[in-house]
Amino acid sequence: MRKRSLLLLVVGISVALAACLPPAPPPPPPPPPGPPLGFDACAAPSVSTMATWRSASPYTSVGIYIGGANRGCAQPNLTRSWVTTVTGQGWKLLPIWVGPQASCTTLGSTTKISSDPNVATAAGVAEATAAANAADALGFRWLAPVYYDMEAYPRGGACTAAVISFVNGWVYGLNVRGYRAGFYSSLCSGILDVATVYGKPNFQKLNAVWIAAWNNTPNIFGFGSPCALSDAMWWNHERVHQYTGGHNETYGGVTINIDSNAVDGPTFP
Numbered sequence: 001m002r003k004r005s006l007l008l009l010v011v012g013i014s015v016a017l018a019a020c021l022p023p024a025p026p027p028p029p030p031p032p033p034g035p036p037l038g039f040d041a042c043a044a045p046s047v048s049t050m051a052t053w054r055s056a057s058p059y060t061s062v063g064i065y066i067g068g069a070n071r072g073c074a075q076p077n078l079t080r081s082w083v084t085t086v087t088g089q090g091w092k093l094l095p096i097w098v099g100p101q102a103s104c105t106t107l108g109s110t111t112k113i114s115s116d117p118n119v120a121t122a123a124g125v126a127e128a129t130a131a132a133n134a135a136d137a138l139g140f141r142w143l144a145p146v147y148y149d150m151e152a153y154p155r156g157g158a159c160t161a162a163v164i165s166f167v168n169g170w171v172y173g174l175n176v177r178g179y180r181a182g183f184y185s186s187l188c189s190g191i192l193d194v195a196t197v198y199g200k201p202n203f204q205k206l207n208a209v210w211i212a213a214w215n216n217t218p219n220i221f222g223f224g225s226p227c228a229l230s231d232a233m234w235w236n237h238e239r240v241h242q243y244t245g246g247h248n249e250t251y252g253g254v255t256i257n258i259d260s261n262a263v264d265g266p267t268f269p
Contacts, residue, residue: 124169
């Protein structure tokens with residue numbers, strides 16, 4: 001009995017002491033999830049490579065170059081069957097079209113858009129039609145995006161005006177075919193140029209922007225000086241950010257030279 005009384009006394013003291021202690025702080029909230037990651041490579045990898053990377057890499061989407069006069073690589077793997085197979089593996093696709101570049105581009109031998117805004121608008125519609133035909137042939141469907149690849153160029157004057165007019169035609173031409181119109185370019189050139197007409201009457205709103213800004217950070221918002229882009233533009237899951245340029249990565253023993261992207265924009269499916 002004496003041992004039992006002593007035990008009860010100890011328990012009672014412990015309970016009293018615990019009541020005097022401050023409550024334990026709640027655990028910190030988990031960090032917010034980052035955007036899904038994607039990659040793009042010059043040539044679409046084989047289906048076996050895609051299967052290996054789907055199981056071993058952190059990537060869930062892939063940019064593929066479906067056509068255009070300035071597409072840099074042959075695409076022996078890219079067929080309707082390839083699209084069906086890799087989407088069946090769980091991949092999300094970002095189709096890319098590489099047509100004429102800005103009239104003032106400093107790139108080497110390349111086709112260019114006209115510096116005349118009216119001609120540039122018509123060219124944008126024509127490129128959209130060609131891109132939609134290519135997307136149809138590969139099995140892409142209603143509301144799939146197609147991103148126009150407009151490489152970096154020196155902004156200003158007639159060149160900027162022509163790019164904006166071209167993009168206006170691109171958006172119109174794709175939307176009437178049932179596709180969403182995306183636009184890839186350097187943050188400090190093409191993206192800032194199209195941002196100047198965001199929400200303005202008589203300009204078609206791009207359905208998504210793919211921002212090339214190699215800061216090695218997979219952010220979707222927060223692009224500040226010297227090339228500031230308002231977070232209020234293309235805010236509703238309408239952004240992709242290419243945050244790292246060409247480099248090799250290896251997963252499952254398979255190496256690909258890729259660009260890395262944070263993907264919070266439309267994909268297929």
